[in-house]
Amino acid sequence: MNKFKKISITLIASVSLLGAIVSVAPAITQAATGDIDTTVTDEKWGKPTFVYGGGLSDNQIKETEKLLGIDNPENVASVAVTGSDLVNYLKEGSGNTANMISSVLVQKEDSGKGVKVTIETPENITQITQDQYANAAITAGVNDAEIVVASVRKVTGESALTGIYKAFDVNGEDLDQNRMEVAQNELETTNEIAQENADKSGFDSAKFDQAIIEIKQELADLKEKQGELATKEDIERIINDALKNNQLENVVTQDQINQLMALFEKYQQTSAIDSAQVKEQLLKLSDSVQSKFGDALQEAKDSGMLEKVGNFFSQIWDAIVGLFN
Structure with missing residues (x-):
């Protein structure tokens, strides 16, 4: 030879x-796919609930069904989320349904499962992360749910949270108005800070999500121990400690810390601060978030x-x- x-x-x-x-x-680097099986009928809500953006055409709704893995549309309950829902749940916005594009498929799970969010079209949900959705949803009162998000075109993804609220609403599970509003504030604030720091060396979005979880947990623990809400000084200390625990103290700016202080001042005024359910859901989410620490390159290095x-x-x-x- x-x-x-x-x-x-x-x-x-x-x-x-x-x-x-x-x-x-x-x-x-591959995004996980959702685990909602639409070939069978779910027992918790009767059927998983498909909440599609009211701004979609009929063809786009069908395309979204495919993106969400809806194999049999007859096995899901379908409903549109509109601009009026945005105003109703959050008391904000112009009520413009044309802007409602991102869609969700929601399935109620057994108690103790926690909140799991999967983005099936990360190329089209340009800003919000899976764990930002989950964190905010827990603030609003969402519990034990499998949530899959998709969009047929590029959007920031913020309106998907309203779709999650709609899914719970149409299934007879009322969410607290104040908590929904604070959850939206949380989503907007954490997303803005994450976007501002995305290109900075040392910023890890998963670690930032974990810091948000720890702040909520520490505020709840302080309330339980002291029997009263945290002072502004307490909130700032808890935020700084959480950032330090996650190696973000030299990344997040003081202006951004001030934004977080304003957010968590509102957060601790809601019933979420005393909720055992929130505590349980945050523990589940924390386990998931910490498994994502580090970027793909570092994971490859660590694995050898x-x-x-x-x-x-x-x-x-x-x-x-x-x-x-």
């Missing part, structure tokens, strides 16, 4: 082996995958050079 045939065989084998390595490596791939290509090169010696 001549040297060129040997090189070709070596390269083909190398590519095949690389494919095998990649196939067993963790899917670090980059070193393995580097050694692999080094061995390929040595083999090729050896053919010419």
Whole structure:
């Protein structure tokens, strides 16, 4: 066999082996898919609830169903979310239904499951993260739910939270008005801070989400121990401690801390501060969020995958050079 045939065989084998390595490596950057099965009827609400943006055309609604993995539309309860819902739940906005594009599929789960959010179209939900949705939804009173979000075109994604409220409303589960308004404030504030810091070295959106969870937990613990709400000084200390715990103290600015102080001053005035249900849901969410710490590159380094791939290509090169010696 001549040297060129040997090189070709070596390269083909190398590519095949690389494919095998990649196939067993963790899917670090791939978004998880939702676990709502629409081929059967759910027992909690009777059916999962599909809340589609009122600004969608009939064809876009069908496209959204596919994006959300709705295999059988007859097995879901479908309802539109409109601008009037935005005004009704949040007492804000112009009531413009045309702007309601992002949609959700919501399934009520067994007690203790927690709130899980999956974004099926991360390329079109341009700002809000899965855990920002979950964190805000818990503030509003959402519990034990599987939520899948999708959009047929690029949107910020903020209106999807209203769709979640609509799903609970049409299934007879009333959410507290004040908590819904604070949850929307939370979503807007945390998203704004995350966007402002997205390109900064040392910023990790998962760690920021975890910091928000810890602030809520510490405020609840302080209220339980002292029997009274935190002072402004307490809130600032708790925020700074949570940022430090998550290595964000040198990233988040004082102006942004002031924004968080204003948010959590309102948060602790709601019934969420005393809710055992909120405490349980936050613990579940925290477990999920902490599993996402670190970016894909760091995860690859930590797993040793980059070193393995580097050694692999080094061995390929040595083999090729050896053919010419």
